Amino acid sequence: MQAISIxxxxxxxxxxxxxxxxxxxxxxxxxxxxxxxxxxVPCAAAAVYTQNLVKGAPIQVTRRNLADSxxxxxxxxxxxxxxxxxxxxQKAQMMCEAAAKALHLEPEDVVVxxxxxxxxxxxxxxxxxxxxKLAESLTEDGSADAAKAIMTTDTVVKEAAAExxxxxxxxxxxxxxxxxxxxxxxxxxxxxxxxxxxxxxPAVLDSALRIAVKDSFNMVxxxxxxxxxxxxxxxxNGLAENDPIEEGTEAFDxxxxxxxxxxxxxxxxxxxxxxxxxxxxxCKVTGAASDADARTVAKxxxxxxxxxxxxxxxxxxxxxxxxxxxxxxxxxxxxxVDVGFASRAGSIEVCVNxxxxxxxxxxxKKVLSEDExxxxxxxxxxxxxxxxxxxxxxYDYVKINGDYRT
Amino acid sequence: MQAISIxxxxxxxxxxxxxxxxxxxxxxxxxxxxxxxxxxVPCAAAAVYTQNLVKGAPIQVTRRNLADSxxxxxxxxxxxxxxxxxxxxQKAQMMCEAAAKALHLEPEDVVVxxxxxxxxxxxxxxxxxxxxKLAESLTEDGSADAAKAIMTTDTVVKEAAAExxxxxxxxxxxxxxxxxxxxxxxxxxxxxxxxxxxxxxPAVLDSALRIAVKDSFNMVxxxxxxxxxxxxxxxxNGLAENDPIEEGTEAFDxxxxxxxxxxxxxxxxxxxxxxxxxxxxxCKVTGAASDADARTVAKxxxxxxxxxxxxxxxxxxxxxxxxxxxxxxxxxxxxxVDVGFASRAGSIEVCVNxxxxxxxxxxxKKVLSEDExxxxxxxxxxxxxxxxxxxxxxYDYVKINGDYRT
Numbered sequence: 001m002q003a004i005s006i007x008x009x010x011x012x013x014x015x016x017x018x019x020x021x022x023x024x025x026x027x028x029x030x031x032x033x034x035x036x037x038x039x040x041v042p043c044a045a046a047a048v049y050t051q052n053l054v055k056g057a058p059i060q061v062t063r064r065n066l067a068d069s070x071x072x073x074x075x076x077x078x079x080x081x082x083x084x085x086x087x088x089x090q091k092a093q094m095m096c097e098a099a100a101k102a103l104h105l106e107p108e109d110v111v112v113x114x115x116x117x118x119x120x121x122x123x124x125x126x127x128x129x130x131x132x133k134l135a136e137s138l139t140e141d142g143s144a145d146a147a148k149a150i151m152t153t154d155t156v157v158k159e160a161a162a163e164x165x166x167x168x169x170x171x172x173x174x175x176x177x178x179x180x181x182x183x184x185x186x187x188x189x190x191x192x193x194x195x196x197x198x199x200x201x202p203a204v205l206d207s208a209l210r211i212a213v214k215d216s217f218n219m220v221x222x223x224x225x226x227x228x229x230x231x232x233x234x235x236x237n238g239l240a241e242n243d244p245i246e247e248g249t250e251a252f253d254x255x256x257x258x259x260x261x262x263x264x265x266x267x268x269x270x271x272x273x274x275x276x277x278x279x280x281x282x283c284k285v286t287g288a289a290s291d292a293d294a295r296t297v298a299k300x301x302x303x304x305x306x307x308x309x310x311x312x313x314x315x316x317x318x319x320x321x322x323x324x325x326x327x328x329x330x331x332x333x334x335x336x337v338d339v340g341f342a343s344r345a346g347s348i349e350v351c352v353n354x355x356x357x358x359x360x361x362x363x364x365k366k367v368l369s370e371d372e373x374x375x376x377x378x379x380x381x382x383x384x385x386x387x388x389x390x391x392x393x394x395y396d397y398v399k400i401n402g403d404y405r406t
Numbered sequence: 407m408q409a410i411s412i413x414x415x416x417x418x419x420x421x422x423x424x425x426x427x428x429x430x431x432x433x434x435x436x437x438x439x440x441x442x443x444x445x446x447v448p449c450a451a452a453a454v455y456t457q458n459l460v461k462g463a464p465i466q467v468t469r470r471n472l473a474d475s476x477x478x479x480x481x482x483x484x485x486x487x488x489x490x491x492x493x494x495x496q497k498a499q500m501m502c503e504a505a506a507k508a509l510h511l512e513p514e515d516v517v518v519x520x521x522x523x524x525x526x527x528x529x530x531x532x533x534x535x536x537x538x539k540l541a542e543s544l545t546e547d548g549s550a551d552a553a554k555a556i557m558t559t560d561t562v563v564k565e566a567a568a569e570x571x572x573x574x575x576x577x578x579x580x581x582x583x584x585x586x587x588x589x590x591x592x593x594x595x596x597x598x599x600x601x602x603x604x605x606x607x608p609a610v611l612d613s614a615l616r617i618a619v620k621d622s623f624n625m626v627x628x629x630x631x632x633x634x635x636x637x638x639x640x641x642x643n644g645l646a647e648n649d650p651i652e653e654g655t656e657a658f659d660x661x662x663x664x665x666x667x668x669x670x671x672x673x674x675x676x677x678x679x680x681x682x683x684x685x686x687x688x689c690k691v692t693g694a695a696s697d698a699d700a701r702t703v704a705k706x707x708x709x710x711x712x713x714x715x716x717x718x719x720x721x722x723x724x725x726x727x728x729x730x731x732x733x734x735x736x737x738x739x740x741x742x743v744d745v746g747f748a749s750r751a752g753s754i755e756v757c758v759n760x761x762x763x764x765x766x767x768x769x770x771k772k773v774l775s776e777d778e779x780x781x782x783x784x785x786x787x788x789x790x791x792x793x794x795x796x797x798x799x800x801y802d803y804v805k806i807n808g809d810y811r812t
Contacts, residue, residue: 054732054740054760084728086761118725119762223711224630225726226733305629305711306807313808319524320631322490326460327632334460354460355492356525395801401712402719 002164003258005265009143009159012174013197014239015040018142019134020149024126025079025116034127035149036134037074037193038103043235045071046206047111048213050230056081057088058112059231061096065108069202071235074111074193075099075131076150078178082114082122083228091122098128102135111233115152115178115191118228147176150191153400154180156273160265164258166251169242171198173255175234175262179222179270190217192232192266198255199238200245207247208256209234216263219295219388221303222274223397234259271389272372276396280372281311283388287379293330294379294386300328301375302390311373312392316341316364318350321375336380343370408570409664411671415549415565418580419603420645421446424548425540426555430532431485431522440533441555442540443480443599444509449641451477452612453517454619456636462487463494464518465637467502471514475608477641480517480599481505481537482556484584488520488528489634497528504534508541517639521558521584521597524634553582556597559806560586562679566671570664572657575648577604579661581640581668585628585676596623598638598672604661605644606651613653614662615640622669625701625794627709628680629803640665677795678778682802686778687717689794693785699736700785700792706734707781708796717779718798722747722770724756727781742786749776 011018016039023034045066049059065071075095082088096110114122147157161174173196200208213232245251272280283301288294301307304324310317318339325332339351345366350359367373417424422445429440451472455465471477481501488494498520502513520528553563567580579602606614619638651657678686689707694700707713710730716723724745731738745757751772756765773779 052729052732053738054728081725084725084757084761117723118729119757121762225710225712225729228725228729228732304631305803306631309804309807310809312804315809317523319487319490319634322460323458323524323631323634326458326634332459351490351525355490356527393804393807395804397711398715398718398799398801398804401715401799403716403721 003162003261006161006163008161009147009174010037010176010193010195011140011143012161013172013195015197015237016195017138017140018146019137019139020142020145021130021134021137023130025077025123032149033077033079034130034134035076035146036099036138037146038138039072039235039237041237041239042070042072042109043237044200044202044205045069045233045235046202046209047231047233048209050227052226052228054084054228056083056114056229057085058082058092058114059229060089061092062111062113062231065096065110070109071111072105072109073099073103074233076113076191077127078115078150078152080114080116080120080122081118081229084119085121087121091124094124095127098131102132113191113231115150115229143176150176150178152178152180153275154178154273158266158269160262162258162262164254166198166245166254167243169240171196171240171242173198173259173262175266177266177270179273180275190227190230190270192217194234196236197238197240198236198245199240199242200236200255204245204247204252205234205236208259211256212260212263215260216267219299220267220271221299221390224303267389271391274391275400276394277391278371278394279311279392281375281390281392283375283377285377285379286385287381288384289382291384291386294384296328296330297325297332297377298386298388300324301377302388305393308390308393311368312394314365314368316350316368321377322351322354325377332379333381338378340376341367342374342376343367343372345370409568409667412567412569414567415553415580416443416582416599416601417546417549418567419578419601421603421643422601423544423546424552425543425545426548426551427536427540427543429536431483431529438555439483439485440536440540441482441552442505442544443552444544445478445641445643447643447645448476448478448515449643450606450608450611451475451639451641452608452615453637453639454615456633458632458634460490460634462489462520462635463491464488464498464520465635466495467498468517468519468637471502471516476515477517478511478515479505479509480639482519482597483533484521484556484558486520486522486526486528487524487635490525491527493527497530500530501533504537508538519597519637521556521635549582556582556584558584558586559681560584560679564672564675566668568664568668570660572604572651572660573649575646577602577646577648579604579665579668581672583672583676585679586681596633596636596676598623600640602642603644603646604642604651605646605648606642606661610651610653610658611640611642614665617662618666618669621666622673625705626673626677627705627796628677630709673795677797680797681806682800683797684777684800685717685798687781687796687798689781689783691783691785692791693787694790695788697790697792700790702734702736703731703738703783704792704794706730707783708794711799714796714799717774718800720771720774722756722774727783728757728760731783738785739787744784746782747773748780748782749773749778751776
């Protein structure tokens with residue numbers, strides 16, 4: 001039985017509610033900055049975090065709160081990362097306490113996250129004041145409101161959800177994400193909150209999450225900068241009443257594949273909405289000797305500033321693709337590499353066996369003028385493949401980041 | 407005895423001549439595209455090359471020609487990298503033959519290099535036709551002409567030279583370089599040609615070159631892209647008639663230190679003239695546990711797109727410095743890190759023990775509005791230090807690279 005995509009995001013699964021509002025952290029009052037996600041019953045929970053040695057205070061607190069693998073709510077603000085501040089953990093703890101009080105939970109059952117400027121003291125009063133109102137406004141339709149409230153320089157709401165039959169029961173899962181800049185997750189991810197009504201033990205949920213993240217968020221790069229606050233958390237409340245999903249079973253594969261598909265959809269949205277981006281770039285590597293080689297090559301290509309700028313200009317400068325493969329660190333035989341470009345407008349081969357071939361520049365321009373571009377790399381070295389997700393480098397990236405704090 | 411800086415570049419040492427001209431590879435006839443460097447007598451020679459698996463054809467040919475560690479001339483074109491072309495090595499060989507014929511040398515005594523677009527067939531006729539004229543126009547004042555002819559998107563000529571007394575004799579050395587984009591040398595460098603009249607055996611020259619490159623070109627990054635055609639070559643013709651310089655002697659240290667200083671001056675010029683750059687960024691790391699840690703941290707900071715954009719906007723967004731230290735891979739205790747900024751306009755401390763401190767934003771703006779910025783990182787973890795050289799990320803970088811080929 002295949003999974004099917006459904007409408008909605010973090011409230012698509014049974015028993016989950018969400019809300020978002022403006023509380024006063026941002027100067028711009030039209031941009032909501034506080035989100036709440038809540039499950040009617042306690043959930044098995046798992047999370048992965050940034051591998052940056054600088055870790056945001058909310059990550060330290062969430063890690064402690066998830067030590068028992070149980071959670072029932074998520075509170076998240078945008079506009080301030082609450083990182084590199086002396087009182088960071090205290091403030092993150094206060095956010096958990098505020099959410100717990102409003103929802104009649106224990107603070108240890110709350111996941112807390114923050115995103116925004118690093119190194120500015122988090123104003124806690126607006127959050128404490130707004131949280132009771134946020135709790136009152138929780139609804140089953142609140143996913144988009146929560147998704148909006150966690151956005152920073154994101155320009156579009158990122159939600160995805162799917163439904164699948166597991167062990168005879170309908171299981172739903174979905175999530176929201178934010179990305180935009182400082183996006184180059186390493187064994188973790190930008191902010192993403194996933195929910196499911198599946199009945200699944202925490203350890204099994206954790207395995208499924210790690211598999212899903214590996215091919216999705218960990219293959220995204222906007223600018224090569226691994227953030228201090230990356231986090232993906234998943235809550236599973238069991239309301240689907242399926243028999244527990246065990247590792248090594250068909251049910252686990254089905255659950256994980258569905259979760260992975262949702263994570264990839266969200267990862268694509270994050271990449272396409274990178275700071276200043278006008279295009280989603282997907283580097284699809286095939287014919288690699290190993291999974292690791294395929295991933296290394298795909299990520300190296302997607303991270304090349306030169307290639308990203310060329311893609312902005314719809315310039316089929318494939319030499320930059322080859323160059324990025326050459327310095328990736330993967331042991332590739334460069335004389336066997338083929339490169340092509342593809343999009344809705346068609347496809348074109350530009351390099352065979354590591355050397356240029358004549359191609360129609362006008363066709364190439366047309367292919368590269370779409371807003372979703374596949375960069376096709378064939379290594380002729382084995383059977384492994386991988387895809388990485390990135391975006392073009394534009395004037396607006398420079399503009400946004402030239403004066404982000406003001 | 408200290409070395410002193412002198413005027414000139416690749417012809418500052420005795421017996422070296424150079425020239426540059428427009429031969430017809432570029433569309434823009436006002437931009438010279440072919441350079442020649444010549445020594446009146448055969449030279450000990452050494453070179454380091456890109457570590458990219460994709461290596462330009464000229465690098466393959468030069469490597470063969472330097473197998474005997476002897477050379478007497480350098481020919482270099484800009485406008486075309488002669489890389490990823492089926493006939494690349496044949497064309498590079500033809501360039502050596504043309505230079506050899508015009509200068510009455512063996513082709514094996516010529517260093518050949520190319521820089522420009524990857525994957526377009528090199529038009530050889532203009533080079534063959536121009537080389538005799540180029541040889542006729544060789545002069546002792548030709549350094550700047552040669553430096554101009556190897557430029558691509560560079561905006562300023564890059565020359566440096568120095569004089570030092572070694573074993574009782576005056577020894578001169580100098581060089582020219584080009585950089586601009588696809589600059590992130592790895593164990594090698596962008597194009598740089600160095601000359602000296604020192605009497606020094608090839609193996610000793612090679613050691614000195616590697617030491618000089620380590621702290622200069624290998625610490626530069628414009629955009630994180632390691633080029634396919636990076637090369638630094640040095641020719642030593644012995645006309646200073648000093649006693650041979652041996653490794654492990656004071657003379658070797660003096661020679662190497664002088665060469666290193668020239669290389670660092672050229673590296674700073676390359677970084678400051680990065681594609682679209684308005685500012686030189688130097689990340690100075692002190693208090694590291696090891697040399698490797700210091701280098702890793704300095705390079706990570708200088709490579710952060712987010713920090714580079716912030717520097718363009720003169721925004722003291724030190725959180726991005728800390729973030730880049732955190733993901734550098736060096737095992738740093740982030741709670742002991744101090745960060746400051748300095749320039750001709752003054753200096754300002756912004757982060758102590760990994761946390762922000764109050765600072766005057768106006769002073770910071772003033773410090774960061776200069777065209778040479780030091781980013782000061784103290785790790786309080788040991789006595790090692792390193793500096794890395796980069797530039798800001800600007801609208802013009804995107805503009806230049808959005809449509810480089812046309």
